[in-house]
Amino acid sequence: MGINVTMMFEREVTGVLHRCVEGCDLAKGKTVETLGRIAQETGVRPIDDFYRDTLLEHLPEEARVAMTLGCWSEEEWGPRPDDPEPNWYDPAEGLASLRALLGHLRGHPRAIRRGVDELEEMERALAAAAAEGVRFHVYFDV
Secondary structure, three states: OOOEEEEEEOOOEOOEHHHEEEEOHHHOOOHHHHHHHHHHHHOOOOHHHHEOOHHHOOOOHHHHHHHHHOOOOHHHHOOOOOOOOOOOEOHHHHHHHHHHHHHHHHHOOOOOOOOHHHHHHHHHHHHHHHHHOOOEEEEEEO
16 A cells, blocks of 8 residues: 555545645554455445545556546546546445444454554544534545
8 A cells, every 4th residue: 555544535624634634543554454354344434434545446557546645647648637526425334334343443452553643633623523514534645
């Protein structure tokens, strides 16, 4: 994955600085992949399923990365597609996922080495966003 997992909100949310919550520790090692397996086991959507650019799934992996980094090669992939409007998700659905993950992690504290505090911060932010009706998405800085 990337070097940072960022949860971004569509507009300002009370108690959330700069409309985002960053998860540097979540991006380390295989934490996101482990959380994905836990989400599958608990029957909720994984964090990376709330990704902002799912409209680009038709592109090859290298092209998606290049577009994210701003290094598009017209020679290799043709004209750059227009930047699509980011996908936004219901905060209640993200909150359900985070609460299920955190519940599992409280019962299995060794399931991941790092990032629980970031998940808790994201949970607080999503609770505020849900109360205010503000949608969100997640993206990965590479």
